[in-house]
Amino acid sequence: MPHRGGETANREVVIPMRQPSLIARRVAAASVSLVVAAGAAACGPEDNDAKASGSDSAPHQGGTLTVLNRNPQQDFDPARLYTSGGGKVPTLVFRTLTTRNRENGAPGTDVVPDLATDTGRPNKDATEWTYTLKEGLKYEDGTAITSADIKYGIERSFAPELSGGAPYLRDWLVGAADYQGPYKDPKGLAAIETPDSRTIVFHLNKPEGEFPYLATQTQFAPVPKAKDTGTKYEEHPVSSGPYKVVKNENDGERLTLERNTYWSAKTDAERKAYPDKIDVRSGLDSSVINQRLSASQGADATAITTDTNLGPAELAKVSGDKALAARVGTGHFGYTNYIAFNPNVKPFDDIRVRQAISYAVDRSSVVNAAGGSSLAEAATTYLPNQKSFGYEPYDLFPAGKTGDAAKARELLKQAGHPNGLTVTLTHSNSQDFETSPEIATAIQDALKKAGITVKLQGLEDNDYSDTIHDVKTEPGFFLAHWGADWPSGGPFLAPIFDGRQIVKDGANFNTGFLNDKSVNAEIDAINKLTDLDAAAKRWGALDKKIGAQALTVPLFHPVYKRLYGKDIRNIVISDWDGVLDPSQVAVK
């Protein structure tokens, strides 16, 4: 929650960027409910790409889909939601200029047009992006959606009272840094032009080849000015998607969606919208959600969850039961858990000490601590192991499966620690299997073999987050994790390794204090590319180059496993966020 409020006031580009990622990854991991409460509820993942399908015939139209969640759909206003790829539940109500690719079998990490006819037409240096709306787009009341509504929707997301969304727009749009929203400043943003009712042009202050990814976020949903009720808009936002909000109780704790009869599948290739009604119930405990989904009694038979993964113990139980095991969706979200070093703290200023730890780490015990090989994949790269991130396999300090203690001792000797050394590892006390005590203990055990005595410092969750993101209190050796707002190397590498993004007062995410001119220049150069495949390759190469500094020790990438009810059909798991897409689901 520190994120939401502070962002609008904060003008530093870096901070906002990092914050979103932080939120996105936490939400996606479904472990931190606080984040969701901050308005990020929708953020995680959806599907895009079909990997598995439970359907044997044409999916059934109609019925009620129940969604059992821990976190409420708080602040259900497109200006306030923080989503990756448009979100899970929000995407049923809000259409955006672009969205995730969701067709069955398609690469889900791709961006595809949604309200627009294409993913955007850039000028030569990617500082100007033009979109044209499809014809025949309508709101839930039958009125036409215009490009001015999209401009207005973006403008109102700048209003301080409607904060919560990603900070990129403020950083990227020309002259938007101080804009306070249309209520205070009705003239609007000059950086967004709407020459006619179907065309919208964005002027950016720097090249951003990944603008189409940003246009998937709910801030790009149209909002009719006449229907805008300010902070009350979240109670009944005007739908542009296949469902409209008929009831919103307790700030998104229970959300009832019914069909929007003015939505037409002809203008929307991405959403199937088979059920007639969606009943979102939240505020549940994760063990209750998994228990209800496995029992599949009554309405729970047609239930899914958009925020709760199976934990190790639940997986152990589910995998012992074939019928249950068949009802588990598996996916990947671009996310990395790693050890971070602060090179300003001794002895981590010595690269040989950092390398020694890289060699000594036992990734198999870390993976076990994270839930085992079905819930985590050992990582040797900082970028997630997916093509869209530009993943290039490398293992610069090969530790094998269980660590290379001999090599680590040798490096320590060279670094002047022939008798080993004692260090403190900072971690959080949350029970998320990410930065939690189990992972820290596994590392402690592995480093012992290399002569490194690890003392553990466990911090309460919020305290931990504040401590590691403040340059004044950042520890030398700590557990960290990072997830991207969209599946590309940019939002993964830039906030962490761009030297210009070191934030002296405020939330700093460049925890390794890397400020390498060649790295900064390469980040700028890649941002200019509008060929996303070419950009991905260069992000991968840059990742390997940065990896040589041993400022992090990548540990694992999580794997998401989620149960769904026994009468759920047409399961499509997204590559974008690794989980089942409610817009594709049918109920029996």
Added chain:
Amino acid sequence: MSEAVTEAAAEAALASRAPGTDPASVPGASGARQFWRRLRAQRAALVAAVVVALLLLVALAAPLLTAIEGQDPTTYHPSLIDSARGGVPVGPLGGIDGDHWLGVEPQTGRDLFARLVHGARVSLGVALAATVIQVALGVTLGIAAALGTRWVDQLLSRITDIFVALPLMIMSLALLAIVPANFPRPVLVTLVIGLLSWGNIAKVVRAQTLTLKGLDYVSAARLSGWGTRRIARRELLPGLAAPVITYAALLVPQNITVEAALSFLGVGVKPPTPSWGQMLTAADVWYQAAPQYLLLPAGALFVTVLALTVLGDGVRTALDPRAASRLRVGTGRRREHRADTAAEKETSS
């Protein structure tokens, strides 16, 4: 519960004083012998005493026992868990075999027997040490309040009231959160429990001291010119033994559960040091997939708390003449009942 304990203890203490005012009967050799006889007469208390002795022995001998088993509490055994299934132990009953007497921990493969017996050291050690602090503080402040001037009594009694009213868990959580992380955790937990919850014992001691103070032998000591300290040590402390021992016996299990709760909440001892409360935290989600993982620390905690409570109750009974006399009647009835049943069996067969 603490209110009931206070009353019962106070009552027991008063009762033990009421019939005779002979000070020698309580602390003297004959008093101790009588106490043992009354304690032995209660079979449940005897069993509990044996169990408590065994638990203490296990805790003290933890390194030896794990050495005999050939294990230690912190080594990972990745080959003994099924990584693809969330890290559930391989083999039946959570991986119980000749090498791992109680199986292994899910996700790590650490030996559960070793963790359980080492965990006993933390649980029992913290609880006993905290009880010592509570008794020392409670007795000192209770006597001081009873013997001091009215002003001292008022001040100490109000302070005691404040500590009685403090919500222990919330205060502990707050204190444990602000103390630097490098302070040794078991000591810290002991201090927090010991220094926060001594209020009830101080009240009991003050009330009992006020009663004793008015008795003839104390007045006689005062008249013969003894100082307050000497009176407290020689005349009052022996008379306080009964309620204090009784109360302390019931504080130990209470402290064990507080330590477990604090470790359960993540502010107790730090990993990889095992404690029962910490094991419970890690195990609670595994109750379906690996039930023994949860049952072991839960069972150990249950047996310990039950044994200490029964023993504490037995001590109270043995120190309470009225209860002791009822006890004698009871044992006779039990013997009669046994004889009756035997006779019935014979007739029916």
